[in-house]
Amino acid sequence: MEEIQHKMMSVNGITMHVAEKGEGPVILFLHGFPELWYSWRRQILALSSLGFHAVAPDLRGYGDTEAPDAISAYNCLHVVGDLVALLDAIGAEQVFLVGHDWGAMIGWYLCLFRPERIKAFACLSVPFRARNPIMKPLETMRTLFGDDYYICRFQEPGKIEAAIAHFGTKEVLKKIFSDRTPGPPCLPKENEFGISPATPITLPSWLSEEDLSYFAMKFDQRGFTGGLNYYRTMDLNWELTAAWTRAKVQVPVKFIVGELDTVYTTPGVKEYVHNDRGFKNDVPLLKEVVVMEGAGHFINQEKAEEINKHICDFCKEF
DSSP: OTTSEEEEEEETTEEEEEEEEOSSSEEEEEOOTTOOGGGGHHHHHHHHTTTOEEEEEOOTTSTTSOOOSOGGGGSHHHHHHHHHHHHHHTTOSSEEEEEETHHHHHHHHHHHHOGGGEEEEEEESOOOOOOOSSSOHHHHHHHHHOTTBHHHHTOSTTHHHHHHHHHOHHHHHHHHHHOOOOSSOBOOTTSTTOOOTTSOOOOOTTOOHHHHHHHHHHHHHHOSHHHHHHHHTHHHHHHHTGGGTTOOOOSOEEEEEETTOTTTTSTTHHHHHTOTTTHHHHSTTEEEEEEETTOOSOHHHHTHHHHHHHHHHHHTTO
């Protein structure tokens, strides 16, 4: 890991921490929640050894990157603005894009807003969903999944942060990383994360105590509010993207998901992903959908070698 280089860069009015390694075509890696650049450690090492320049920032609000106070500062236009400024700063006119979880969602926005900057997008876990011009995202989620749906429970500032503090950063992260309960994920008010001293949580085989400690240290330093604010801007993103209603993603895409992923197992997602009038219609240049047997949500960490090969093979097509 000491081979990975770290730098602080000024982009779009904030200071961003970036991890990178290698020379050659740039692959931009975007992490999700509750993660960091560190989620891509195995991809950075592998892809840089195969002739790519791997670049993995901490997104705004995470890790060593600046965390603005205002919730509105985490809307899709600002976050995509960070990434475009980052590409400009490193002199990359076009890049291969890899995103997971919220990184995938931001990746879809980046492909929509600035498709000329993306050669191809390897998307993990979260498929594109076209904007519904009739109903806002939170209203849709409450209608479908109820008030305890995790995104709905994340909305009130300070509430879920207090629950995390109650259970402890390390225990909450361990629970999230190890959970394989089928979706839709819900957080009951009496015990949001289902943590109990009577049932200790075992770390998954792909995550070491050292890995968990690194994540916990950075979230203890920065807090979770920045990452949670992405969820709190979902209705604002809906308002800001009215001009992209019915817009299609015009970038070559490979979609990879674990069969046990809570996103994939949420009602309606499989049907959309595998329906030519759904995902393929919204993403006309969708090249392939890969469903990995026995894999959960954090697929880039759990199935690192297979994911590395998928990314490399896909990038070599262009």
